[in-house]
Amino acid sequence: MAGFLSHVENVNNAVNGFVWGLPMLILLVGCGILMTCLTKFFQISHFKHWIRNTVGGIFMDKHITAHTEKEDTQISQFQSLCTALAATIGTGNIAGVAAAIAAGGPGAIFWMWVVAFFGMMTNFSENVLGIYYRRRNEKNEWCGGAMYYLRDGLGGKAGFQQVGSILAVLFSVFCVLASFGIGNMGQINSIAVNMESAFSVPPLATGLVLMLLAGLVIVGGLKRIAAVTERLVPFMAIIYVIGALVVCFVNIGQVGNIFASIFKGAFGMRAVGGGIVGSGVAMAVQWGMKRGVFSNEAGLGSSVMVHSSSNVREPVIQGMWGIFEVFADTMIVCTITAFSILSSGLVDLETGAVISDQVSTALVAQAFSTVFGKLGSAFIAVAILFFAFSTVLGWSQYGSKGFEYLFGRKRVKFYQVIFVVFIVIGATMDLTLAWDLSDTFNGMMAIPNLIGVIALSGTVMKITRNYVERKLLGKDVKPMLSADDEIQKVHEKEIVTEAS
Template sequence: MEKLAEGIATLNQLVGGFVWGPVMIGFLLLAGLYFTVGTGFFQFRRFGLWLRGTLFAIFRSPDVRDRRDPGAISQFQALATALAGTIGTGNIVGVATAITAGGPGAIFWMWISALVGMMTKYAENVLGNRYRYRDAHGKWVGGPMVYIERGLGCRWLAVLFAVFCAAASFGIGNMTQANSISGALASSFGLSPLAVGIAVATLAGVVILGGIKRLASVTERLVPFMAVTYTLGGVLIICLNWRGIPAAFSAILSDAFTLRAAGGGAVGFILSDAVRYGVARGVFTNEAGLGSSVIVNSASNVKEPVRQGMWGIFEVFFDTIVMCTITALAILTSGAHLLGGDGAELAIAAFSSGFGRFGGVFITLAVCCFAFATILGWSYYGERAVDYLFGARARIGYRLCFIGMTVVGCVGSLQLVWSVSDTFNGLMALPNLIAVLLLSPEVFAATRDYLGRIKKGGPSHEIRRHSARRG
């Protein structure tokens, strides 16, 4: 077993070195910058527009919670399920790991990846909405494999994405999350990883085997509760350590441009740990460029592709700019990063500085809720990918396998699980980014059309569908 683990680690190191090397990191950042410029800096100049169409609409628009379409889920359910896939252990354990491995400067690059990644996710959602279609049962089907095949006419690239997505669902969406749950519970309560794995698998199975309707029903209740609770707790820790806020921002900005563990020179900067871990953990937590959340967003009742794109912007904003920053500042202002430790232990130390023993319990419960929600969200992503590859008959087999792998994740190695997850993230991003960039003229045209109708005061809830959207 040890030799197998060593072999996997060696192979992953070779593949991961390419996936998260300077080419892939540059590809992700440049793709986001390309859509930022191409849409006229939409995420900045239209900040009020997309915020009104997302966050404010949750409280003011009844359409956001409309469930009348039997073949779709509501916009709020789609958001909650997508956030369930993104607001996971990456917001706690991922941030702590990035600081440990890349220094405080990794947070700066996490912000950069999020600011430009907003528009990558925007583009993905626009295309997902434009090319989705109803299946034989009247349910919406969409995602990168759909717009790759129908938009580019490239079946083999769509298959490649689906393969990587199905594989990634066992890493980023399953074993990593389960591993973090068992690590947190073992640290706080001394529980057996195997017992935790069995319990998590049982709870996940009850929800996952019920299909997307049951899954969305659970996430729309779980995600808002855990997000608000964690945000309030994190803000309180930061307020208790408010004197350390200037030093924390200073460390983030100054450390972002150092040549940590790199070869020196310009290449050293590109390969620096701060950049690598900042971008990798940023993508891990907000999934911009992966195309995964498009799968569930395409199942919502949104009629307007650009409105669906704006939900993507909000997902990245809330996940990384808000949630990850809260974790980072809690760790840095409390000085927990100077005490040693990794993963959940670092976050526990930060919250314990203000809450005492309850801080450890708080983080443990937060990690468990976040990770469990991510497991639920990614089970749907992987299921749709398997459905695309093998048909509906393969769903039950995938679900059972996915549920069983949570046990494996709980008893596995933290370092190996995280590194394998990073690798599959990068592999999944490649076919998706190729397709999104090639289809970018449609994204830009849809954006101009939408903004033009708003400027003229015309209806913004309908759009002229692309002629290629057939079947």
């Protein structure tokens, strides 16, 4: 058995080396660059517009936060964002940032920003395609995601029907497998370890309590998950950001040195950790890109499965929520985490070397402890609890959608029950290999998804141009709302009815 597991580990390491290696990271960023160019730098050229129509309109536009009727199966735009952020804002925003700095130096943060800048348009494109190709299932729920735009979008092109269908199945399989590891056991294990370390809570007790809480939410379906995450996500993000900002403000005098260290490390103006300059830059680039992608998941095709359930009609509107999702996750949460670490004296800002002997979440906890004392570790343990548990809720929906595509809506409850049971397993087992495998499956989701996004990049460009002409330039052109003629007609009638 040990020999078999060793063989599995070797094979997985080889596959993982490609999936999360430099070629794949270049492909992920390249896709973002392509979509940025095709949409004429939408994230910059229409910055005020997408801010106003996303977070800026939460308290002003009733359509953004409007809850649908109880018997309806769709969710509001804000709920879809919170559910997606629940899955993306996780341990990667704490442990991932610390790992990037430890391995790539402060310069890794610059490359994390670069990935996020272009990742905004990758996420935008996924959401646009998700809304445009989504369908209703037998329970009248919206179903969208990479599997649908691969099957109906790529598969709709001459000679690509079979290719699109195969890639859709592969994406769904990888999604389901990843949901049990990176979206469940890995997150729960992080919670259990931190709760035991900070509060001496036995892992089994943590697992049983979280299994009960998750079961009450997950088995209730998307509507219940969305209802919980729209309250949990803003709360956890605001509390964590406030705590991190306090650390930064206490060390406000270091801001100039932090920026200098980030840019010097990013471009090799000095060696990272005292090593060779060229090697330091390579590590900064690779770790910054890797942790950036891992944190915001742009290009993996995950969050689009929740965004597609929104009550929005305009694909570009939900695309703009995708831009904000990446912006909030990386540009705000990850950046503040990085600044709290770099301002706390735990990293030599001249050489980029980590002075502390702590790693991962412990490094962030130590940074908080420089200001909050012993409460710092407790604060991070609680933050990990909220962040990781919300990730479990979000990923349960991703896995459900992948499972539904493969086996049908009626069997989803079976998946949900198994998913909840695995929470206890995650809390009580050593999951090193399981985590590595799920990390690989998570990355493998990106391959079929990116093929779909790049193949349908022209469609994204046309839909975006159509929206800009109608909404921003005031031209009288027919809207592009859905690839399905019946859904297109229904949406057009609804728009006319609302206008009158």
